[in-house]
Amino acid sequence: DWDDALGAGTDTDYWTLGAAYDFGPFGASATYIDSEIDLGGALGSNEFDNLVLGADYALAPGLTPYVEVSFFDASNDVTGASTDGTIALVGAQLAF
Numbered sequence: 001d002w003d004d005a006l007g008a009g010t011d012t013d014y015w016t017l018g019a020a021y022d023f024g025p026f027g028a029s030a031t032y033i034d035s036e037i038d039l040g041g042a043l044g045s046n047e048f049d050n051l052v053l054g055a056d057y058a059l060a061p062g063l064t065p066y067v068e069v070s071f072f073d074a075s076n077d078v079t080g081a082s083t084d085g086t087i088a089l090v091g092a093q094l095a096f
Contacts, residue, residue, distance in 0.1 A: 012040040026056040044078030062095040 014035035021028055038045040049072070052066045056066035068089040075082040
């Protein structure tokens, strides 16, 4: 709770929670964030939430392919503007 951290008339609240677990060569994680900024008066408030799920596998020493999927939603209660989406990342971490 940041209260008036962003300037006169704003109230900012957010929280996040995450967990990860490795079992053998596999790893999995989940993270969630929820935030709201009350801009005051006619500006209303902006809300944002995001869930991220990830997994990886230690294929060989120094080579770890991974996948991550992020689901997000953002909105403003005054304008009615809203956006949501899904982002997927696939990659590999190389350490040498």
